[in-house]
Amino acid sequence: MPDLSARYDGKPVLRLLDSYVLDAIGALDEKTVQGNTILAPKIAQALKVEADTWQRAVELSMDLPEDSIVELRARRQ
Template sequence: MTEDRYAGRPFLRLLECLALDAIGELDPQQRTVLEAMTPKLAESLGREGTWQQIVAAQMNWGDGIEVAIRELWDRNSAVAREEGIELTPDEFSMLFADANTSEADND
């Protein structure tokens, strides 16, 4: 990951973290940072809840998004294995975030 990836798009990293959290691969230190920044995130986006709920609400995703992300991870991992490719959790999270945003998004 390069910082250029997030230049002008800070929300992109939050989407990646949401995906990593949903598949059980979020680093504990990153989780601690996200939990600590939840009040500021809530205030800046005008939302309430956990950081996961705030990110999901900002994307207009309903309850169950974590299950949907996990199912997507399971399917994509299986396809990658069938093709002899290892899909890492970080690669998946970046692909997930990219698929749900565009460069034109003003995060």
């Protein structure tokens, strides 16, 4: 089986975007949730945005609407 994590090599924003979508649909593992929550200030700094949560940092850095998580959840159901 191929190493699927290799797809993130050199692409930290892709990893965050995947985490964002997985979090929105309730499929993000707890370890990643906790890690991203702890690293939220550093994630926001790296993405050059001002945000209180890592999810909001992703939204701002990608110009996503604030209600993107709600929309993703609604489409999942």
